Amino acid sequence: xxxxxxxxxxxxxxxxxxxxxxxxxxxxxxxxxxxxxxxxxxxxxxxxxxxxxxxxxxxxxxxxxxxxxxxxxxxxxxxxxxxxxxxxxxxxxxxxxxxxxxxxxxxxxxxxxxxxxxxxxxxxxxxxxxxxxxxxxxxxxxxxxxxxxxxxxxxxxxxxxxxxxxxxxxxxxxxxxxxxxxxxxxxxxxxxxxxxxxxxxxxxxxxxxxxxxxxxxxxxxxxxxxxxxxxxxxxxxxxxxxxxxxxxxxxxxxxxxxxxxxxxxxxxxxxxxxxxxxxxxxxxxxxxxxxxxxxxxxxxxxxxxxxxxxxxxxxxxxxxxxxxxxxxxxxxxxxxxxxxxxxxxxxxxxxxxxxxxxxxxxxxxxxxxxxxxxxxxxxxxxxxxxxxxxxxxxxxxxxxxxxxxxxxxxxxxxxxxxxxxxxxxxxxxxxxxxxxxxxxxxxxxxxxxxxxxxxxxxxxxxxxxxxxxxxxxxxxxxxxxxxxxxxxxxxxxxxxxxxxxxxxxxxxxxxxxxxxxxxxxxxxxxxxxxxxxxxxxxxxxxxxxxxxxxxxxxxxxxxxxxxxxxxxxxxxxxxxxxxxxxxxxxxxxxxxxxxxxxxxxxxxxxxxxxxxxxxxxxxxxxxxxxxxxxxxxxxxxxxxxxxxxxxxxxxxxxxxxxxxxxxxxxxxxxxxxxxxxxxxxxxxxxxxxxxxxxxxxxxxxxxxxxxxxxxxxxxxxxxxxxxxxxxxxxxxxxxxxxxxxxxxxxxxxxxxx
Amino acid sequence: xxxxxxxxxxxxxxxxxxxxxxxxxxxxxxxxxxxxxxxxxxxxxxxxxxxxxxxxxxxxxxxxxxxxxxxxxx
Numbered sequence: 001x002x003x004x005x006x007x008x009x010x011x012x013x014x015x016x017x018x019x020x021x022x023x024x025x026x027x028x029x030x031x032x033x034x035x036x037x038x039x040x041x042x043x044x045x046x047x048x049x050x051x052x053x054x055x056x057x058x059x060x061x062x063x064x065x066x067x068x069x070x071x072x073x074x075x076x077x078x079x080x081x082x083x084x085x086x087x088x089x090x091x092x093x094x095x096x097x098x099x100x101x102x103x104x105x106x107x108x109x110x111x112x113x114x115x116x117x118x119x120x121x122x123x124x125x126x127x128x129x130x131x132x133x134x135x136x137x138x139x140x141x142x143x144x145x146x147x148x149x150x151x152x153x154x155x156x157x158x159x160x161x162x163x164x165x166x167x168x169x170x171x172x173x174x175x176x177x178x179x180x181x182x183x184x185x186x187x188x189x190x191x192x193x194x195x196x197x198x199x200x201x202x203x204x205x206x207x208x209x210x211x212x213x214x215x216x217x218x219x220x221x222x223x224x225x226x227x228x229x230x231x232x233x234x235x236x237x238x239x240x241x242x243x244x245x246x247x248x249x250x251x252x253x254x255x256x257x258x259x260x261x262x263x264x265x266x267x268x269x270x271x272x273x274x275x276x277x278x279x280x281x282x283x284x285x286x287x288x289x290x291x292x293x294x295x296x297x298x299x300x301x302x303x304x305x306x307x308x309x310x311x312x313x314x315x316x317x318x319x320x321x322x323x324x325x326x327x328x329x330x331x332x333x334x335x336x337x338x339x340x341x342x343x344x345x346x347x348x349x350x351x352x353x354x355x356x357x358x359x360x361x362x363x364x365x366x367x368x369x370x371x372x373x374x375x376x377x378x379x380x381x382x383x384x385x386x387x388x389x390x391x392x393x394x395x396x397x398x399x400x401x402x403x404x405x406x407x408x409x410x411x412x413x414x415x416x417x418x419x420x421x422x423x424x425x426x427x428x429x430x431x432x433x434x435x436x437x438x439x440x441x442x443x444x445x446x447x448x449x450x451x452x453x454x455x456x457x458x459x460x461x462x463x464x465x466x467x468x469x470x471x472x473x474x475x476x477x478x479x480x481x482x483x484x485x486x487x488x489x490x491x492x493x494x495x496x497x498x499x500x501x502x503x504x505x506x507x508x509x510x511x512x513x514x515x516x517x518x519x520x521x522x523x524x525x526x527x528x529x530x531x532x533x534x535x536x537x538x539x540x541x542x543x544x545x546x547x548x549x550x551x552x553x554x555x556x557x558x559x560x561x562x563x564x565x566x567x568x569x570x571x572x573x574x575x576x577x578x579x580x581x582x583x584x585x586x587x588x589x590x591x592x593x594x595x596x597x598x599x600x601x602x603x604x605x606x607x608x609x610x611x612x613x614x615x616x617x618x619x620x621x622x623x624x625x626x627x628x629x630x631x632x633x634x635x636x637x638x639x640x641x642x643x644x645x646x647x648x649x650x651x652x653x654x655x656x657x658x659x660x661x662x663x664x665x666x667x668x669x670x671x672x673x674x675x676x677x678x679x680x681x682x683x684x685x686x687x688x689x690x691x692x693x694x695x696x697x698x699x700x701x702x703x704x705x706x707x708x709x710x711x712x713x714x715x716x717x718x719x720x721x722x723x724x725x726x727x728x729x730x731x732x733x734x735x736x737x738x739x740x741x742x743x744x745x746x747x748x749x750x751x752x753x
Numbered sequence: 754x755x756x757x758x759x760x761x762x763x764x765x766x767x768x769x770x771x772x773x774x775x776x777x778x779x780x781x782x783x784x785x786x787x788x789x790x791x792x793x794x795x796x797x798x799x800x801x802x803x804x805x806x807x808x809x810x811x812x813x814x815x816x817x818x819x820x821x822x823x824x825x826x827x
Binding site: 060061063065066092093094095098239240242243246247250251276280281282283285286377380381382383384385386388487488489490491492493494 | 770773775776777778779780781782783784786787789795796797798799800801802804808809810811812813814815818
């Protein structure tokens with residue numbers, strides 16, 4: 001028998017994921033629909049290796065206005081699966097059947113599975129399945145995806161249906177004039193298509209669906225010709241074509257419901273209603289929200305999460321992977337550069353990837369629980385008012401909150417946001433929040449140049465939040481972030497106890513996708529930075545700088561003196577890293593940072609090493625400002641080198657060290673995050689161009705912010721730089737224009753390749 | 754009056770949907786059609802959006818979009 005494909009279609013929150021998991025078990029493939037971030041899942045039906053189940057995105061309709069709907073209907077009309085398994089939430093029959101009335105018009109064998117049968121029975125409601133089957137002209141079965149009852153039978157029915165090829169004949173008829181117009185449209189436009197497909201296309205053309213018009217390649221004359229029919233109906237029924245179709249579908253459903261559904265209790269409060277009364281109560285909602293968020297933060301990012309990360313980083317990554325592998329490789333007698341590459345490059349890189357995993361899993365577990373129980377939708381409801389002004393979703397709150405601990409889980413947490421635009425905006429801006437690893441940088445700058453003033457770290461948070469707000473408002477007005485033209489109308493699903501298997505599966509899927517997709521980037525870039533730091537040319541000899549410096553015939557006293565003279569330090573302070581490729585790069589690029597006040601190679605090199613991990617900035621300062629960072633006195637904030645740092649900043653900025661240091665701090669807080677976070681960005685954007693845009697945007701924004709702070713700072717202390725101030729004013733002018741003058745336009749049409 | 758002006762706890766009936774294209778279609782797709790009775794359940798703690806019950810389920814709608822839904826007391 002030939003292989004068959006069954007598409008699983010249904011509304012969001014109708015139990016589709018649970019059913020998909022029950023049908024396919026562990027044989028799943030998770031990916032993304034081509035070119036978009038909408039998740040695509042396939043799986044083999046348990047016990048049927050020749051049957052593929054395709055999980056479509058959760059949708060309410062087959063309109064052309066949201067990404068998920070376009071993805072789903074393109075799949076249905078172009079791939080034409082052998083059958084559709086339409087899962088319908090029995091506790092919410094009316095709105096769920098609205099999609100069903102559209103699916104049966106596609107001319108594909110359709111099985112309707114009424115889910116949550118256990119809940120319906122508990123409520124005492126009765127659904128007449130035979131009557132429903134008659135009204136829809138397709139088989140109807142009842143299931144409970146969560147309890148697993150009826151799932152096997154439903155699957156067998158769907159397979160049998162797919163093999164039989166019995167297509168439903170749409171029973172629903174619109175009013176006479178509309179049917180007349182549809183019949184006419186069928187005749188003039190889609191006459192060549194197989195008969196069972198004609199009705200769907202004709203209805204879409206009646207709705208003036210531009211995507212279908214384009215797909216069928218209709219000439220302007222034909223469109224004008226059918227336009228007459230459409231307009232006649234619109235005049236007669238006093239409404240636009242799309243609304244006529246929608247209204248009549250719902251009227252039809254209301255009539256079906258009347259005969260198929262008997263509700264036991266009317267107006268009585270369900271448990272979910274009672275929970276919701278408290279949880280989104282006008283007064284209690286915010287305190288409850290704060291408490292839940294505190295709980296999430298505390299478990300994922302607090303002592304427990306930090307312990308997990310520290311343990312994996314220090315013990316698993318540091319001692320076992322890096323040091324253990326080094327001892328092993330050295331015992332094999334491998335040459336030192338190879339040991340370096342394997343241990344410090346690859347093993348440390350792998351350790352860096354794995355280091356995040358336990359904490360991420362904990363966070364994903366919590367997110368999955370919040371999503372599954374229905375509270376996530378309420379978060380969007382509660383926070384919507386604040387966040388939508390900045391082009392973000394109410395659900396962006398969690399990524400931002402988690403981002404204060406670490407940007408990697410912060411970016412990964414954006415997965416819960418449905419709207420692609422909001423998600424992209426969240427990913428682009430989350431790393432502006434100072435994460436835990438940026439704290440040492442702030443501590444270093446505050447300690448070295450500001451006498452440890454507390455306002456420095458406070459200002460860092462304000463700058464982070466300001467960066468999010470300014471970016472949100474500016475980017476929202478660009479074409480790139482136009483997004484879905486549909487408005488924000490969100491279902492608030494009924495609360496229910498989360499299912500253990502769903503929650504664990506979701507946690508694992510997200511964790512695994514981080515390891516797979518983000519891991520490669522993190523690994524690769526760790527190796528590159530390791531190589532740049534370790535290799536260089538000493539006295540005309542290329543090799544590992546540490547080794548070359550140990551050889552007195554290469555690193556002669558004369559040569560060390562020349563290095564000291566070149567870098568302006570005493571010969572005792574010269575260390576191998578001064579000759580690394582990275583130092584060379586730092587020297588070359590240092591002038592780029594001159595307008596920001598730190599056009600000197602040491603801060604430039606520290607900025608580059610900060611890409612590995614932001615706390616590296618401080619330890620690089622330790623090396624470059626000549627301190628043994630392995631010594632016991634060394635601390636996170638690098639206090640032993642504060643005096644040297646201050647002296648250097650004061651000298652290269654002609655006495656304006658504080659302003660330069662503040663600009664340096666701002667640049668490092670806002671610019672491209674560490675490689676791990678970049679990997680997460682790449683993973684979540686699922687698109688190289690978008691990831692590059694996000695990272696590029698952060699760098700440009702950081703540069704602009706540093707420039708403005710330094711130049712305006714100089715001007716206020718009377719050391720005005722004419723070119724610099726013009727540039728700073730130009731930047732401010734542009735930002736002001738984007739914030740206050742440029743108008744915001746909603747997208748008119750959904751653009752999908 | 755529009756749905757934006759309806760008070761919390763009141764039941765209203767949809768008279769007309771203003772606007773066109775994506776916005777109107779989306780609102781109607783969610784079941785807010787002419788003649789439908791809507792219960793205004795609550796306002797979010799920060800004053801926007803509002804939560805309504807329509808066709809036996811709960812929906813969150815922004816006040817700006819509520820302006821397009823003309824209603825009368827049911």
